């Protein structure tokens with residue numbers, strides 16, 4: 001990972017700046033879906049080696065933490081969300097780290113990748129982020145269970161797009177996966193993609209509820225075939241959310257899809273990622289499995305409500321040599 005300096009890693013590129021061609025999807029290829037495999041013991045062995053690796057240090061670490069910030073979908077998805085909380089979160093997305101620290105690090109202009117909220121907070125977030133270039137992501141389609149009537153889920157996507165969301169995180173119907181009804185999953189995902197229009201669509205698989213890694217591999221492929229721009233692990237509300245084994249399976253499905261179709265689909269691990277050191281493990285996993293091109297916010301995001309606070313503490317320590325109390329980083 002020691003290929004970048006703090007100076008080069010300060011350049012978060014947004015979806016608009018990158019011009020990666022969007023995944024148009026393809027016909028459902030059942031032969032490909034049925035041959036998708038996931039060898040659990042090999043995957044778990046590989047995943048277990050990742051956190052123990054020697055981590056990047058000093059300036060390199062600061063640069064990678066800045067990159068992690070640029071890839072955060074700064075999230076609040078709580079039943080007691082208020083406009084005030086969302087506005088504070090948006091202010092944090094614009095200025096994720098104290099200005100004096102960023103100046104010391106030479107990383108001015110750093111922002112998070114997006115702000116992620118429920119549909120009814122889209123207006124507030126769009127207003128608060130005006131002029132920043134930071135997109136608003138909305139969780140739509142009856143988040144988190146995804147079980148509201150189908151026409152209402154489609155309508156919710158339309159409403160979120162109309163309110164100004166540029167990214168829509170949709171939840172799939174887990175039942176389709178558990179029953180092996182790949183055609184139904186494909187049709188559902190295709191309809192959601194179409195309803196998103198110009199807005200980018202992230203397909204949330206809720207992997208903690210899919211039963212097996214093989215199901216995760218198949219569902220990843222089907223969602224990409226149906227036109228997902230990103231595949232995302234979890235809502236953050238399942239009892240098991242993002243894990244390294246699940247990430248390996250999804251990342252390898254993304255790699256296969258790219259090799260066969262030429263299209264790059266993004267990856268978003270979400271739920272329970274709250275430590276700076278974990279973010280570095282994820283970034284190195286992406287680098288090793290998919291390559292540097294995926295280490296940009298147009299192809300990689302962390303779905304996280306509290307990761308930013310820990311990264312900011314680490315950056316403060318990098319600059320000042322002292323840790324601040326975690327309560328000082330309540331937002332993010």
Ligand SMILES: O=C[C@H](O)COP(=O)(O)O
Nearest residue numbers: 236270271272303304305
């Ligand atoms: O999509 C984002 C997740 O809901 C955030 O989960 P978290 O609160 O565990 O970081």
